[in-house]
Amino acid sequence: MRVLVTGAAGFIGSTTAELLLDEGHEVIALDSLVRGRKENVPRRATFIEGDCGDVELVTSLGRFDACVHFAARIEPADSMAFPETFFSNNVASTFRLLDALIGTGVDRFVFSSSCAVYGDQVEMPIDEERATKPHSPYGQSKRMVEEGLEWLVRQGRLKAASLRYFNAAGGTTAHPERHTPEIHLIPIALDAANGKRSHLDIFGGDYPTPDGTCIRDYIHVSDLAEAHVSAIAALESQPALILNLGTGVGSSNREVIDMVKKVTGVDFEVRFVDRRDGDPAAAVASNGRARAALHWEPYRSELENIVADAWAAHQLL
Numbered sequence: 127m128r129v130l131v132t133g134a135a136g137f138i139g140s141t142t143a144e145l146l147l148d149e150g151h152e153v154i155a156l157d158s159l160v161r162g163r164k165e166n167v168p169r170r171a172t173f174i175e176g177d178c179g180d181v182e183l184v185t186s187l188g189r190f191d192a193c194v195h196f197a198a199r200i201e202p203a204d205s206m207a208f209p210e211t212f213f214s215n216n217v218a219s220t221f222r223l224l225d226a227l228i229g230t231g232v233d234r235f236v237f238s239s240s241c242a243v244y245g246d247q248v249e250m251p252i253d254e255e256r257a258t259k260p261h262s263p264y265g266q267s268k269r270m271v272e273e274g275l276e277w278l279v280r281q282g283r284l285k286a287a288s289l290r291y292f293n294a295a296g297g298t299t300a301h302p303e304r305h306t307p308e309i310h311l312i313p314i315a316l317d318a319a320n321g322k323r324s325h326l327d328i329f330g331g332d333y334p335t336p337d338g339t340c341i342r343d344y345i346h347v348s349d350l351a352e353a354h355v356s357a358i359a360a361l362e363s364q365p366a367l368i369l370n371l372g373t374g375v376g377s378s379n380r381e382v383i384d385m386v387k388k389v390t391g392v393d394f395e396v397r398f399v400d401r402r403d404g405d406p407a408a409a410v411a412s413n414g415r416a417r418a419a420l421h422w423e424p425y426r427s428e429l430e431n432i433v434a435d436a437w438a439a440h441q442l443l
């Protein structure tokens with residue numbers, strides 16, 4: 127298949143582009159480099175630097191069998207400060223991309239959605255039938271795209287999968303997790319372990335969880351990448367998919383930090399600071415629908431394995 131991967135210079139996009147190439151697909155990698163790094167893009171892909179919302183540029187690339195759309199700004203806290211940037215980059219650009227892709231006859235579209243569409247939920251795990259109530263403009267931007275896609279599918283314009291990732295983590299030596307700015311717990315903790323940070327801040331120790339710290343569902347980026355390849359295949363027979371991608375197991379910030387200390391063998395200072403705006407106490411996926419629809423198992427996503435792979439990749443940075 128000829129596949130357009132947007133955001134292919136980023137963490138999850140580059141890992142997925144690599145797997146698509148391994149599976150024999152032709153990959154056109156599009157990224158504005160607003161956040162990612164050119165060296166992340168697999169060498170076997172054709173790299174195009176540009177904005178995914180540039181209709182003329184995307185149209186000039188010709189027809190794609192499928193598009194996997196990772197390109198987005200991803201920082202929930204920034205979205206609270208600059209909602210307009212997130213609606214412009216994550217929503218308006220996505221619909222211009224879709225306009226161009228549909229114009230050239232795309233068949234399948236796989237969208238990077240997020241557990242942020244669920245907002246602050248009390249009952250865990252969260253399944254796909256749960257009412258969405260985004261807690262930040264970032265989460266809202268993801269839900270707005272999902273809703274638009276539901277219309278496009280209903281009107282027969284294309285087939286679409288919205289994949290709601292929980293916390294992507296892990297990494298491979300070719301594609302380590304490295305965001306600028308880094309907002310994710312595991313790479314920040316690894317920086318503290320290898321001395322690049324003096325200490326680690328935990329945002330809030332008074333959440334209604336067993337140890338008072340937030341609980342998240344970590345999924346290995348290589349398991350996520352496999353789910354995308356399977357989603358492209360599944361869209362052949364199903365025009366619409368909305369799937370949680372997580373493990374069903376939650377880990378508290380405390381547990382993750384303890385695991386980083388165990389895997390690295392390094393003790394580092396941990397400080398408790400105020401809660402961050404927009405952080406739910408817990409987010410754990412019910413993943414039964416994805417396992418059935420994609421014939422998929424997140425078998426690399428046990429916490430110790432995630433941290434070990436992240437550490438192996440991180441040490442090469």
Ligand SMILES: NC(=O)c1ccc[n+]([C@@H]2O[C@H](COP(=O)([O-])OP(=O)(O)OC[C@H]3O[C@@H](n4cnc5c(N)ncnc54)[C@H](O)[C@@H]3O)[C@@H](O)[C@H]2O)c1
Pocket residue numbers: 132133134135136137138139156157158159160161162163176177178179195196197198199200215219238239240241290291292293294295304305
């Ligand atoms: N990392 C996670 O835990 C997580 C969780 C849920 C959802 N997601 C979603 O997964 C996707 C990928 O996340 P990531 O962690 O790889 O982030 P990332 O920042 O590493 O990658 C995003 C890439 O998109 C590019 N980009 C942004 N806007 C663009 C535009 N308008 N045109 C072209 N390129 C653009 C950036 O330059 C960057 O390379 C995002 O859509 C994110 O919202 C990530």
